Amino acid sequence: MLKRNCQHHRRxxxxxxxxxxxxxxxxxxxxxxGSEVLAPPWWEFFHFELIRKLVDDADSSFFGAIYEFKPPASNQDSNAPKFVIAFRGTITKKESLTRDLTLDLHIIQNCLHRSSRFEIAMQAVRNVVSAAGSSNIWLAGHSLGSAMATLAGKNMAKMGILLETFLFNPPFFSAPIERIKYKNVKQGIRIASSLITAGLSVALTAHHGKPVSEDSFALLSSWIPNLFVNPGDHICSEYIGYFEHRRNMEEIGAGYIERLATQNSIGDLFLTAFGKESEPLHLLPSANLTVNLSPSPDFRNAHGLHQWWKPDQHLQSKQYIYR
Incomplete structure (x- = not known):
């Protein structure tokens, strides 16, 4: 049986x-x-059936899959998801590497939504939601795949459809502030960044009437994706400081400034100033953030998907709700 209320099992x-x-x-x-095929046990063990592979139209690679939960008749669980739509990350093998790296660059440029791979993914999500209803669907992804799941989840949330979402090592590309060892220096940089970002947001509000992202950010606040990050993974570790800094700013009475700053990035505000609207993919109003505090010997382990099904990890979870 899929133990939906057990956090470790769900993860x-x-x-x-x-x-x-x-x-x-x-x-x-x-x-x-034939006997060389090793993929099915990854879903069959949990009584899922692979019903569709999502294929990239540029390189014919499998970038995602749609699974249907089909438990034995004796183990029916009304709380389990009917479908799970999962997306992989970058694979460093020659047949898919070029396409995957191109999409990684799209994440940095905030233009993943313009890629044909994402269009295929988004259409698949819409189709499954239309057929099964939002309460019966999970989204899941790792690294590049978590960016796909984030964008799909955001798009559905803007329509009032809140999907249970699991984001493993989701990309957060910014200056590596979280890697600074000195807490006071780190806090000072974050406060200065918030002041600059909020100031730019106010300036654009005066010019355009309101920040481009204000309405969409508020719409997303009810969607609470599950984020899983590792401090040793520079690709996703900035989420730790991003959410904790918001809480710290509230505590020192600067919550209003941070509410302006948290929904914008400096780079995207500059693009907006020049008439190029851009919504940062990585900025999220709310989240259940789980941090793996177990030591990681290197980046490969810190960024690895395998850490999230291990039972002996030192995990710390906090919920952050945007208000």
Whole structure:
């Protein structure tokens, strides 16, 4: 039975289904057949069935999968998701590397939504939601795949459809402030950044009437995705400081400034000033943030998906709600 109310089990299931997509693509590239195929146990163990592979139209790679939960008749669970849509991250193998790296660059440039891969993913999400209803669907992704799931989840949330979402090592590209060892220096940089960002936001409000992102950010506040990050992973570790800084600013009475700053990035505000509207993918109003405090020997382990199904990790979870 899928133990939906057990946080470790939910996390492990979501991570395993994402791993299934990784294995599917690796086996496609290696042309595995028959007894060589190793992907199915990643979903069959939890009584899921693979009903569709999501195929990139540029390189024919498998970048996602749609799973349907089909438990034995004796283990029916009305709280379990009917469908899970999972997205893999970057694979460093020659047949998919170029396309994956191009999309990684799209994340940095905040233009992932313009890619054909995302259009395929978004249409798949819409179709499943239309068929099954939002309460029966999970989104899950790792790294690049978590960016896909984030964008899909945001788009659905703007329509009032809140999907349960699991984001493993989601990209947050910014200056690596979280890696600074001195707490006071780190806090000072974050406060200065918030003041600059809020100031630019106010200036644009005076010019345009209101910040471009204000309405959409408020709409997203009821959507609470589950984020899983590791302090040793510079790709996602800035989420730790991003959310904690908001709480700190509230405590010192600067909550209004931070509410302006948290929904914008300096780079995107400059683009807006020049008439190029851009909504930062990585900025989220609310989240359940889980941090893996277990020591990671290197970046590969800190960024690895495998850490999220291990039972012996030192995890710390906090909920952040935007108000």
């Amino acid at each position: 492990s299931v979501a991570a395993s289904l994402v791993q299934g997509v990784y294995v599917l693509e690796c086996e496609r590239q290696q042309n595995h057949q």
